[in-house]
Amino acid sequence: DIQMTQSPSSLSASVGDRVTVTCRASQDISSYLNWYQQKPGKAPNLLIYASSTLQSGVPSRFSGSGSGTDFTLTISSLQPEDFGTYYCQQSYNTWSFGRGTKVEIK
Amino acid sequence: EVLLVESGGGLVQPGGSLRLSCAASGFSFSTYWMSWVRQAPGRGLEWVANIKQDGSEKYYLDSVKGRFTISRDNAKKSLYLQINSLRGEDTAVYYCVTTGHSSTWYYFDYWGRGTLVTVSS
Numbered sequence: 364d365i366q367m368t369q370s371p372s373s374l375s376a377s378v379g380d381r382v383t384v385t386c387r388a389s390q391d392i393s394s395y396l397n398w399y400q401q402k403p404g405k406a407p408n409l410l411i412y413a414s415s416t417l418q419s420g421v422p423s424r425f426s427g428s429g430s431g432t433d434f435t436l437t438i439s440s441l442q443p444e445d446f447g448t449y450y451c452q453q454s455y456n457t458w459s460f461g462r463g464t465k466v467e468i469k
Numbered sequence: 470e471v472l473l474v475e476s477g478g479g480l481v482q483p484g485g486s487l488r489l490s491c492a493a494s495g496f497s498f499s500t501y502w503m504s505w506v507r508q509a510p511g512r513g514l515e516w517v518a519n520i521k522q523d524g525s526e527k528y529y530l531d532s533v534k535g536r537f538t539i540s541r542d543n544a545k546k547s548l549y550l551q552i553n554s555l556r557g558e559d560t561a562v563y564y565c566v567t568t569g570h571s572s573t574w575y576y577f578d579y580w581g582r583g584t585l586v587t588v589s590s
Binding site for chain 1: 575
């Protein structure tokens with residue numbers, strides 16, 4: 364099984380800050396890495412697939428990078444509506460998620 | 470508009486069974502792989518099972534193999550999850566999810582609102 368490790372587990376940042384979340388796979392997964400945002404009480408929402416491809420309708424302040432085992436989700440300028448928990452997910456071999464990074468607005 | 474509506478959750482005793490259903494609309498259901506993903510209260514996401522468009526391939530999380538069965542009825546545009554021998558650790562919101570793809574890249578693009586399964590005596 365492929366294990367996904369996210370860091371940090373939580374962060375607090377101000378509006379306008381650049382925010383970075385990292386995700387590490389336990390083995391090489393090429394670019395088979397997706398990112399989701401989940402707000403409290405809601406279903407997750409796909410942000411990025413194939414490591415760096417922005418899903419239709421997702422603001423351009425979100426970006427993803429990485430390949431192999433190390434990946435990054437970046438929010439270039441944090442907005443109030445970006446609070447929530449962010450999950451990485453590998454789709455290389457079945458599916459597995461990271462434990463999530465909770466983003467709070469200061 | 471893509472709509473996925475889950476039903477069938479509830480309170481069940483350990484060792485009991487439930488059948489979850491998902492009614493799909495707004496897209497060509499028979500052309501999509503479909504999945505179930507669960508989330509225990511206050512915890513992260515966990516993929517549970519998925520099924521190919523024609524039902525010929527099914528895959529499961531190791532911890533549910535032999536207890537959970539995923540199935541679909543393309544004529545009714547419905548996805549199902551039969552869950553048996555329920556344990557406390559199966560308590561979760563269960564989401565019905567479409568598996569979209571672009572070339573060789575697969576992802577979960579549409580999610581239902583979920584149905585809560587609570588296992589407790």
